[in-house]
Amino acid sequence: xxxxxxxxxxxxxxxxxxxxxxxxxxxxxxxxxxxxxxxxxxxxxxxxxxxxxxxxxxxxxxxxxxxxxxxxxxxxxxxxxxxxxxxxxxxxxxxxxxxxxxxxxxxxxxxxxxxxxxxxxxxxxxxxxxxxxxxxxxxxxxxxxxxxxxxxxxxxxxxxxxxxxxxxxxxxxxxxxxxxxxxxxxxxxxxxxxxxxxxxxxxxxxxxxxxxxxxxxxxxxxxxxxxxxxxxxxxxxxxxxxxxxxxxxxxxxxxxxxxxxxxxxxxxxxxxxxxxxxxxxxxxxxxxxxxxxxxxxxxxxxxxxxx
Amino acid sequence: xxxxxxxxxxxxxxxxxxxxxxxxxxxxxxxxxxxxxxxxxxxxxxxxxxxxxxxxxxxxxxxxxxxxxxxxxxxxxxxxxxxxxxxxxxxxxxxxxxxxxxxxxxxxxxxxxxxxxxxxxxxxxxxxxxxxxxxxxxxxxxxxxxxxxxxxxxxxxxxxxxxxxxxxxxxxxxxxxxxxxxxxxxxxxxxxxxxxxxxxxxxxxxxxxxxxxxxxxxxxxxxxxxxxxxxxxxxxxxxxxxxxxxxxxxxxxxxxxxxxxxxxxxxxxxxxxxxxxxxxxxxxxxxxxxxxxxxxxxxxx
Numbered sequence: 001x002x003x004x005x006x007x008x009x010x011x012x013x014x015x016x017x018x019x020x021x022x023x024x025x026x027x028x029x030x031x032x033x034x035x036x037x038x039x040x041x042x043x044x045x046x047x048x049x050x051x052x053x054x055x056x057x058x059x060x061x062x063x064x065x066x067x068x069x070x071x072x073x074x075x076x077x078x079x080x081x082x083x084x085x086x087x088x089x090x091x092x093x094x095x096x097x098x099x100x101x102x103x104x105x106x107x108x109x110x111x112x113x114x115x116x117x118x119x120x121x122x123x124x125x126x127x128x129x130x131x132x133x134x135x136x137x138x139x140x141x142x143x144x145x146x147x148x149x150x151x152x153x154x155x156x157x158x159x160x161x162x163x164x165x166x167x168x169x170x171x172x173x174x175x176x177x178x179x180x181x182x183x184x185x186x187x188x189x190x191x192x193x194x195x196x197x198x199x200x201x202x203x204x205x206x207x208x209x210x211x212x213x214x215x216x217x218x219x220x221x222x223x224x225x226x227x228x229x230x231x232x233x234x235x236x237x238x239x240x241x242x243x244x245x246x247x248x249x250x251x252x253x254x255x256x257x258x259x260x261x262x263x264x265x266x267x268x269x270x271x272x273x274x275x276x277x278x279x280x281x282x283x284x285x286x287x288x289x290x291x292x293x294x295x296x297x298x299x300x301x302x303x304x305x306x307x
Numbered sequence: 308x309x310x311x312x313x314x315x316x317x318x319x320x321x322x323x324x325x326x327x328x329x330x331x332x333x334x335x336x337x338x339x340x341x342x343x344x345x346x347x348x349x350x351x352x353x354x355x356x357x358x359x360x361x362x363x364x365x366x367x368x369x370x371x372x373x374x375x376x377x378x379x380x381x382x383x384x385x386x387x388x389x390x391x392x393x394x395x396x397x398x399x400x401x402x403x404x405x406x407x408x409x410x411x412x413x414x415x416x417x418x419x420x421x422x423x424x425x426x427x428x429x430x431x432x433x434x435x436x437x438x439x440x441x442x443x444x445x446x447x448x449x450x451x452x453x454x455x456x457x458x459x460x461x462x463x464x465x466x467x468x469x470x471x472x473x474x475x476x477x478x479x480x481x482x483x484x485x486x487x488x489x490x491x492x493x494x495x496x497x498x499x500x501x502x503x504x505x506x507x508x509x510x511x512x513x514x515x516x517x518x519x520x521x522x523x524x525x526x527x528x529x530x531x532x533x534x535x536x537x538x539x540x541x542x543x544x545x546x547x548x549x550x551x552x553x554x555x556x557x558x559x560x561x562x563x564x565x566x567x568x569x570x571x572x573x574x575x576x577x578x579x580x581x582x583x584x585x586x587x588x589x590x591x592x593x594x595x596x597x598x599x600x601x602x603x604x605x606x607x608x
Contacts, residue, residue, distance in 0.1 A: 030488040041494045043421075043446055044482020 011282045014092040018068055019085045019283075025049055028063060035063035049187055054216045057081045065118075069125050072150050076115035076143040080219030084118075085283035089253060090290065091122050094184055097250055097292060100301060101183065109134065109185035109248065111168060111237065115143035116225065117159065119186055123154035130253035132182070134172060137222055165226065168240045173247065183249045187237060191256035193229030194221070215286075231260050235267055238293075242271060247297040252292040254281070261289045268293055275300055311392045381553045385510035386449035391429035399411055403504065404540070405437065407589040407602050414536060414604070417441050418500035421530065423484050423523075424448070424507035428456025430462070434503070435477045441500075442476040446484055453481040456547070485511060485519045486526065495529040502527050502537050506600065509542035513557050517566040521574065528580045528607060537575070537582065537605040544568050546597070575605050583608040 013020045029036040029047040029204035038056040039047045050056050058075060064084045067070040075081055107130045110120045113133035126213055133148075135141050141161050148157045160172050170186075192199040200217075217224075226233055234253050241251045255261055261278065268276055273293050277300035281288040292300055382388075391400065408415070415438035422431040425445030435443040447453050456479040463474035486492065504527065512520045527537050544567055551558045566574070574583045582605040590601045 026487055026491075029494070030490055033493075036490065036494055039494055041486075041491055041496070042482075043444065043480055045484070045486045045491070047491070047494075103348075290458070 009202050012090045013085060013140065013283055014281075016092050016095075017085065019064075019088060023064070023067075028067060032063045032066070035059045038233050045204040047213070052216045054081065054218050057083070057216055057218060061116075065121075070121065071121050071125055073116050073118065073121065073147050074143060074150075076139045078220050079115040079140060079143070080223045082114065082116055082118045082214065083283070086281055086286070086288060087118050087122060087282040089283060089288075090186060091119065091126065093281070093290065094123075094186060094252065095127065097252070097277075097300065098183060100298070101249070103183060105130065106133070106184075107180065107182045107299045109169070109182050111185055111187035111253075112136070112189070112223075113140070113144050113159065114122045114188075115140040115145035115147075117147050117157070118146075119188075120157045120159075121147060121151060121153065128156065131157045132172070133157055134168075135159060136165045137220075166236075168237050169241060169244055169247070173244060179247075182247060185237075185248050185251050187234075189229050189230040189233040189237075189253060189255070190222075190224050190226040192225040193232075194225035194227055196229075197236075199225050199229075230255055230257065231263055234260075234264055234291075238264075238267060238271065239274075241293070241295075248294055249296055250294045250300065252290055255289045255291065257300075258287070258289060261291065264291050277301065381552045383557060384448045384514060386447070387453055388424065388452070390426045394537075400429055400433065402433065403591040403594045403598070404430070404602065405433060407591055408434065408438070408538070410589055411604075412438050414438075414501060414538075415440050420444070420500070420501045420503065421446065421499045422503045422505075424504070424510065425452075425456060425479060425525075427452050428459055430505070431456070431503075432460065432474070432477065436473045439473070440476070443478075445477075445479040446482055448481075448483050450481045453479050456467070476605070483516065484526065485515045485523050489518075489522055492525055492529060495526060497530060497532045497535075499530050500535050502530055502531060502535070504537065505540040505602075506542055508539070508546055508571070509550070512564065512566075513547060513553075513560055516560050516563060520566065521579070524571075524575055524580050527583060528575075531607045533553055533607060535607045537607075538588065538602060539571075539575075539605060540600050540602045541568050541571055542600060572603070581608075582606060584602070 025039065026045070026047040027104075029039045036047075038053070039049055042048055049060060051060075058081050061081055062073055063086055063123070065073050068084075075263050104118055106127070108120075108123060108129050108131050110123075110131055110133040112115070113120055113135045115137075117133050117135075120133040123129035124165040132143060135144055138161075141159060144159045148154055151183060163171055180191075228235075234255065237251065237253055241248065253264075255264065265276065273295070275294045275296070277292045279290050279292075281290065289292070366591070391402070415434065417439065418441055420440050420443040422434070422443060422445040425431045425447050428445050428451075431443055431445040445453075445456055447456070460477050460479065467474055497582065499579055504523075508520060511523050515523075523583070531537065545559060547564075551561045572585050574580060576585060584606050586606070588602040588604050588605045590599055592599075
């Protein structure tokens with residue numbers, strides 16, 4: 001159930017997030033047949049959505065993208081199904097970061113765009129951003145390219161096939177001669193550490209007070225885990241950012257675990273990166289964190305938080 | 308100016324002459340908070356009529372004639388407030404239809420029931436209790452009546468020993484049985500053994516027309532398990548006429564009716580719905596002629 005009105009102000013989605021008010025699933029089920037099939041009809045005629053079912057989540061996100069953005073998106077079987085509320089919160093935060101720069105044309109990098117290429121699609125469709133979508137998994141690359149084509153966003157989005165998971169910008173910047181400047185990069189790193197015996201174990205000290213998430217987990221091992229988990233992955237982004245300081249105006253990444261935020265902030269501090277900002281994304285019962293850093297002189301606005 | 312003692316009335320800070328116009332607009336909950344804020348900076352009201360005796364500020368600013376939230380004096384849904392009489396939990400409560408239903412107790416024993424248009428729940432509760440149903444859900448379009456039913460059953464639950472059976476297996480829900488759109492029937496699921504639809508068809512018919520009633524019939528079929536039964540007590544058409552004047556909409560709907568009660572059985576047995584057979588259960592004997600409605604059983608194969 002949605003939190004109380006009081007809580008919503010403090011822990012709600014970004015003020016411009018269209019999903020801030022829950023959508024009328026009954027009306028949407030009437031409109032969209034594929035979505036309807038995944039819904040449950042209550043006795044009182046209202047339609048309810050079971051977020052713990054993977055197929056339901058898939059159809060839900062597809063439907064919301066179509067309804068609110070006129071985007072037709074397909075996900076590779078077994079691949080991560082993004083939740084729209086969180087993706088929107090991230091995009092809206094980026095909009096807030098870009099706003100003071102007063103740019104005519106904005107170029108961004110989507111690190112690990114997945115099969116949906118959702119961030120790039122949203123950025124391009126909603127804001128006309130030019131997106132470079134980096135992806136290493138062949139099946140995802142294929143679907144991402146198809147999604148871009150289907151939505152006629154080829155002019156705005158380039159999907160680049162990363163040779164492997166070790167490089168972030170390296171591979172593309174080496175081959176790309178133009179020395180284009182990018183204004184931001186974004187990333188949903190693989191949260192979990194493949195080195196651990198139980199990567200999805202979680203760290204909660206109190207399982208009774210901290211129930212399992214409401215959503216079904218989706219995504220392949222490759223998408224969800226990597227060596228050293230999100231900390232190691234983000235550290236690599238930071239390392240590469242140090243080698244390409246002025247190439248990207250504002251580097252950003254999401255983090256899935258609250259405890260990792262200070263670890264990343266320390267990592268930045270050790271490398272004398274002073275221009276840093278953080279934010280939180282709230283959607284339903286889930287909170288995510290994001291860190292931004294820049295080597296340009298204008299300090300990053302601390303006001304941009306998703307509350 | 309009459310002032311109603313009505314806690315649900317919305318109030319504005321506007322002058323009395325403007326009140327009449329404001330009354331016609333519907334005020335939502337969000338407006339109410341806005342109105343409250345506006346009150347603090349409003350100029351004092353200049354009364355054309357003599358000031359009423361001093362009361363609390365809230366009462367002084369009430370409008371008369373503003374409909375109470377969800378109050379329907381016309382009972383346009385047949386949602387009569389004292390349908391079962393004024394006595395709640397009366398041990399002597401005995402709806403005459405129970406006699407007919409009692410001729411076939413095996414229909415209900417150990418079964419999952421749905422009662423459409425349960426009103427304040429009196430009859431539903433009697434059925435669940437007397438015939439030892441496995442469970443019973445009552446649905447009604449009137450929020451107030453459902454609340455009454457819920458408080459009755461809560462009371463019984465508190466009094467009874469904990470367990471699986473009655474009254475713990477009985478619950479009531481607010482809602483409209485007729486769906487927003489026919490396509491939603493595609494995702495309806497089998498979930499009941501018996502559906503009771505007693506003296507409700509007239510109200511569905513007058514409020515939601517032929518299309519709404521037909522959809523309701525189809526929904527009943529889809530919600531029943533194989534072998535399930537619909538127990539139907541439809542009102543005859545001559546009873547519809549005197550309800551014409553309930554509202555403008557009802558009169559329009561009445562005039563548009565082409566699907567007559569005499570055609571219900573044929574429709575329910577047709578491929579559009581799909582019931583396999585109809586049996587006559589009986590007609591209540593010792594009651595007013597107006598309530599002598601035959602009760603039918605439709606069986607799903």
